[in-house]
Amino acid sequence: MISQDEAFRVQDELRARLVIPSEPVAVPPTVVGLDVTYEVGSDRAVAAAVVVDVATLAVVEVAAFAGTTDFPYVPGLLAFREVPLLTAAIERLTTTPELLVCDGYGLAHPRRFGLASHLGTLLDLPSYGVAKTPYVGTFDPPGPGRGDSSDLIDSGAVVGRVVRTREGVKPVFVSAGHRVGLADCAALTVRLSGRYRIPEPTRQADIESRRILREWQ
DNA sequence: GCGACAG
DNA sequence: ATCTTGTCGC
Numbered sequence A: 001m002i003s004q005d006e007a008f009r010v011q012d013e014l015r016a017r018l019v020i021p022s023e024p025v026a027v028p029p030t031v032v033g034l035d036v037t038y039e040v041g042s043d044r045a046v047a048a049a050v051v052v053d054v055a056t057l058a059v060v061e062v063a064a065f066a067g068t069t070d071f072p073y074v075p076g077l078l079a080f081r082e083v084p085l086l087t088a089a090i091e092r093l094t095t096t097p098e099l100l101v102c103d104g105y106g107l108a109h110p111r112r113f114g115l116a117s118h119l120g121t122l123l124d125l126p127s128y129g130v131a132k133t134p135y136v137g138t139f140d141p142p143g144p145g146r147g148d149s150s151d152l153i154d155s156g157a158v159v160g161r162v163v164r165t166r167e168g169v170k171p172v173f174v175s176a177g178h179r180v181g182l183a184d185c186a187a188l189t190v191r192l193s194g195r196y197r198i199p200e201p202t203r204q205a206d207i208e209s210r211r212i213l214r215e216w217q
Numbered sequence B: 001g002c003g004a005c006a007g
Numbered sequence C: 001a002t003c004t005t006g007t008c009g010c
Helices: A004-015 A078-091 A115-123 A182-192 A200-216
Strands: A030-038 A044-053 A059-068 A100-103 A127-131 A149-154 A157-163 A172-178
Touching (some): A004 A115, A044 A078, A044 A200, A059 A078, A100 A115, A115 A127, A115 A172, A127 A182, A157 A182
Parallel strands (some): A030 A100, A100 A127
Antiparallel strands (some): A044 A059
């Protein structure tokens, strides 16, 4: 396992490859939702990569990787815990991944390099993060309706958007990862959310990784 | 120094 | 993250 100082250096090196376009990018026909479920009291875990059709929100393909983590959970270093498992799951897909939807943050991170940015630059794929709870930054509550959103601001910079995916539910925290701008990420999050607060790709990845871990142990 | 801290 | 079902409410 690498040290925290080494992990910081890896983040600095990978951040040099980061590309955040200021113009909108085309929405791909499919996206890949990602999540990891851990076994209680051990370092065994299952990562799931779920391909979702953007037009219908239907699950097109599920791939998973069961293994062990070698890095503890450290806020700000989540990528070092989850990226090896997630990349292994992504490599098992037969569908070509076009855009990664991660459970966590991208640029809304203490060093502007969360899990979504890490995975995106490593695989050179468009990526962004959807988190369920705040981490860095301040924000005003978004309006009450589906699609309402507000800026997530850290150190004077807009690092993400707080997005209401359903009327009357807690918002989610969206930030760009790599090769996609924040406005696209926020709009896509609303498009990818149907009946639930969590957008379908990461919601299905959560469900699948749980189910596979349950059957695997 | 103290508390807070994605999953 | 994880331990966990039903239940209240829109």
